[in-house]
Amino acid sequence: MFGNATLSYAAAYDIELGDTSILDKEGNVVVQRSYRGKYQTCSVNGARLLRDAKVRDRITALLNELLRDDIVDSQLAKVITQDGDLQSKVRAINEYNKVRGRIIDKTRDVTERFAMDDVRELLAPLPQERQDELYAILTNAIAEAELLRGAAQGQDGHTR
Structure with missing residues (x-):
């Protein structure tokens, strides 16, 4: 129920x-x-x-009372000792453990990537002249990086 x-x-x-x-x-x-x-x-x-x-x-409130580590551990113990197709239940328990920080997903990419909209939002409080200056710096840095990447790939067809 x-x-x-x-x-x-x-x-x-x-x-x-x-x-x-x-x-x-x-x-x-x-x-x-x-x-x-x-x-x-x-x-x-x-x-x-x-x-x-x-x-x-x-x-x-009821879910927070129910979803405690000891209860989830008890359910996991039941799953381990039972036969049958319990894949969805195991996945749910694993997800719960990740959310609670009991399992750390080491495959997760921890680098942050910013879209240009994110950059615009971050720079919005600055005066327009300063924003324009920083956009120009970023644009030039990106162009320079792309040239270097292209040159590295052009030498032997592979990225270095």
Whole structure:
């Protein structure tokens, strides 16, 4: 139920929806014909509640209580000892660990790259004359670097 507004609404208001454990190929609940009206009502009301700021704040608080290192570690231990296709759960746990800084992604590029729009935004507080001067310096430096790169590639066809 947790993470599904429709099923959470039904549970909170004690509305019987039949067997909601059967899923289709896309992972959606297959609803028995006799429960479709109730399911639709729960779906609409669950979605409506998710737009309420107080409800969203409460969900956030509950998630923060639930997503603690000890609980995630416990879930990981369950995954390790279970058989079956649990790839998405393992990926989610890995992502959680990255977010919490428990795993450092060493393949991440740590260099910052600035687009010209970023440079313009950074230089905007300066007087226009100073901005123009700095743009000219940057433009000349980029042109010089491109010439040097081209010369290095031109000598043997490879970058040095």
